[in-house]
Amino acid sequence: MKTFEELGVAPEIRRAIEEMGYENPMPVQEEVIPYLLDEIRDVIALAQTGTGKTAAFGLPVLQKINVKQNVPQALILAPTRELCLQIAGDLADYSKYIDNLRVLPVYGGSSIESQIKSLKRGVQIIVATPGRLIDLINRKVVDLEAVKHVVLDEADEMLNMGFTDSIDEILSKVPQNRSMLLFSATMPKEIAKITRKYMDSPKEITIGRKNEGSHNVKHVYYMVHAKDKYLALKRIADYYPNIYGIIFCRTRRETQEIADKLIQDGYNADSLHGDLSQAQRDYVMQKFRIRSLQLLVATDVAARGLDVDSLTHVINYGLPDDIESYTHRSGRTGRAGKTGTSIAIAHVKEKGKIREIEKIINKKFEQKAIPTGDSICEKQLFSLVDRIEKVKVNEEEIAELLPSIFRKLDWLEKEDIIKRVISLEFNRLIDYYRDAQEIESPSERYTRDDKGGRSSRRDGRDRSDRGDSSSRGGRAAEKGYSRLFINIGRTDNVNPATLMGLVNDYVPGKIRIGRIDLMQNFAFFDVPEGDASQVVKSLNGQEDKGRRISVEFAQAGGGSDRGGRSERRPRGNGGESRRKDSFRGERSHSDSGKKEHRKGQRKPKYS
Known part of the structure; x- marks a missing residue:
């Protein structure tokens, strides 16, 4: 393993990072720093978050800044305010012993006037979110003509957040002969487009495999x-x-x-x-x-x-x-x-x-x-014991109180005191899980039907899954529920989770969702009778991925509540499957929680 000195990091920067506890470079730093210090123009670095990326690009950028020129020489773009502040803070720490070097974080949600004043006083490094930087460019208070180094940190996240046009606009304002470093955890197609458009034969450095998860x-x-x-x-x-x-x-x-x-x-x-x-x-x-x-x-x-x-x-x-x-x-x-x-x-x-x-x-x-419940109580109890073992005792502060406490507890044996401490801390937890019903894990071979019985198919579907027309949405809703028709189905990439998500997004309050039957071009789902009208009203006219949603009441036996019109079915609907497992309770946490909560008891708070 190399040292920062062997990588070519300047003494004043090494002094600062050594005080911060940096001893040896991390893999991404060992790979990237030499290239950036060796005048390699463009670099793509693929690495997961938390691998030391800020120092990997920050140390070489700081080392190349000319503090005698009081103009922006490096631009670092980040997707969020939080990351922007973190990068700027780290750079300030790394440059502790570099006189007259100024780093400015530029982001939305903060006073733009104070940022303008700082820019007018002069900075060498700007760390910015794309939106706020464009605002400052349009106000003509940011001049990027002297920028020699551009860093896109977490570039994939910036693109996912819709900053593609903003990045294009910003990069059009910097000189073409600048160097560019692109950091990304993944390598989607959009990143490849940026590299082709703005980078010249970039050096690609991959820490681990592309898109691979962290080994830790x-x-x-x-x-x-x-x-x-x-x-x-x-x-x-x-x-x-x-x-x-x-x-x-x-x-x-x-x-x-x-x-x-x-x-x-x-x-x-x-x-x-x-x-x-x-x-x-x-x-x-x-x-x-x-x-x-x-x-x-x-x-x-x-x-x-x-x-x-x-x-x-x-x-x-x-x-x-x-x-x-x-x-x-x-x-x-x-x-x-x-x-x-x-x-x-x-x-x-x-x-x-x-x-x-x-x-x-x-x-x-x-x-x-x-x-x-037993394993949870055991884990919590041993955690308490561990905290008791490691607690710091301030002898001087409690010395005056101890004699009185010893006299008060003198009649108790050591074992009795231990039992009472544990009971004081965990009686509620133990009572809570003693009466709590265990959560049933769904079997991958079978699923339970609505009556609690097991279906006969290995894949968890019963005979109704064979696609006979009597089973596809023509069944009656359960007692107390209304059956609704919605005009989106499997061809719209809808699954039970996304359907529940639509209800979650657009219908106020907590709505319990019962049985869901997904078809190719539409679906049926059950909701409580008292909530049905609200669901229809709230969902109708909304849009999902560009398609206008239509919801109406459906009736068993092929009828609907609207003029006796028969339920719609897609052409060629043979082979449609019916979902047998119930999704009731997905959003009604308070109802499902009755299985776990004893009446009048509150789950204890842990810190």
């Missing part, structure tokens, strides 16, 4: 019924007493609902999503960084660019639609040489997606059973 991350999945996802999440959180992680959800509404439920159940949790103001986001992130929060519930977009060290876990509350999103999620843990765990709470229909992810990240998932 363990991948685990729990298979559950959709209605039990929240209960499974709570058990997973309880099983890891010292968990410090991010829970990823698909939609803003689901993110807020899960965060609210966790808070109500006594967990140190909060939400991060696009409906929050910048001030609210900053407040939540500050609490998370100082570990006042153990669990951050977030959408993919809100969590992009977050730089938080030492995450123990990433929990996927359902797998994302694209594998690259999973790579980004899992890359939030296992950073800087530390280990981490990426957990997926999945249902049977997502088993194929897990296999696809395994092929891309070149790592195997480990399937685990949902922790039992």
Whole structure:
């Protein structure tokens, strides 16, 4: 392993990073730094988040700045405010002993006037989000004519966030003879287009395989019924007493609902999503960084660019639609040489997606059973014992109090005191799980029908799956439910999860979804009778991927509530399958939670 001195890093920079605890370069730094210092014009570096990328591009850029020229000489683009601030902070630390070098973070959600004043005073390095930088360019307060080095950090995430046009506009303002470094965790087609357009025979450096997951991350999945996802999440959180992680959800509404439920159940949790103001986001992130929060519930977009060290876990509350999103999620843990765990709470229909992810990240998932109440209590108790062993005792502060305490407890034996300490801390937890019903894992060979019996087919479908016309949407809704027709189906890439997501996004309140029957061009689903009109009203006229949604009441036996018109069916509908397993309870966490909660009891809070 080489040293920073052998890589050619200047003494004043080495002095600063050695004070920060840098001893030897990480693999990405060892690969990238020599090329950037050796006048290689363009470099593409593929590496996961948390591998030391900031120092890899930051140290050479700092070393090449001419502090006598008080104009922007380096431009670093980042996808989010959080990452922008983190990069600028790191560069300021690295350049501690370089006199007259100024780094300015430029981002939205902060005073543009103060940023303009700083630019007028002069800076050599600008770290910016694309939107705010374009605003400053249009105001003619940023001049990029002297820029010699351009860095695109987390370029794939910038493109995923829709910054393609902004990047094009910004790069058109910098000189053509500048050097360019592109950092990305994955290599999608859009990145390849940028490299062809703006880079000249770039040197490609890959740390690990392209799109490969971090070697420090363990991948685990729990298979559950959709209605039990929240209960499974709570058990997973309880099983890891010292968990410090991010829970990823698909939609803003689901993110807020899960965060609210966790808070109500006594967990140190909060939400991060696009409906929050910048001030609210900053407040939540500050609490998370100082570990006042153990669990951050977030959408993919809100969590992009977050730089938080030492995450123990990433929990996927359902797998994302694209594998690259999973790579980004899992890359939030296992950073800087530390280990981490990426957990997926999945249902049977997502088993194929897990296999696809395994092929891309070149790592195997480990399937685990949902922790039992006994195992959770044991894990929590031993965590308490460990904390008692390691607690720092301030002898001087408690010396005056100890004699009185010893007299008070003198009649108790050591074993009695230990029992009472444990009972004081865990009576509620033990009572909670003593009466809690265990979560049933769905069998991959069979699924239960609505009456609790087992179906006869190996793939979990009963005889009605053969496609006879009497089974395709013509059945009656269950008692207390209304059956609805929706004009999207499998050809629109709709599955039960996406259908529930639409209801989740557009219908206010908590709606329980019962049976779902997916057809090729349309679908049927059951909702409680009292909510049916609201679902129809809220969903009608919405758009999904450019297609206008139509929802109406359906009747068993082929009729509808609208003039007795028969239910629509696609041409050539033989072979349509009917979904047999129930999705009721996916959104009604409070109802499903009755299986786990004893009346009048509150889940204890852990810190």
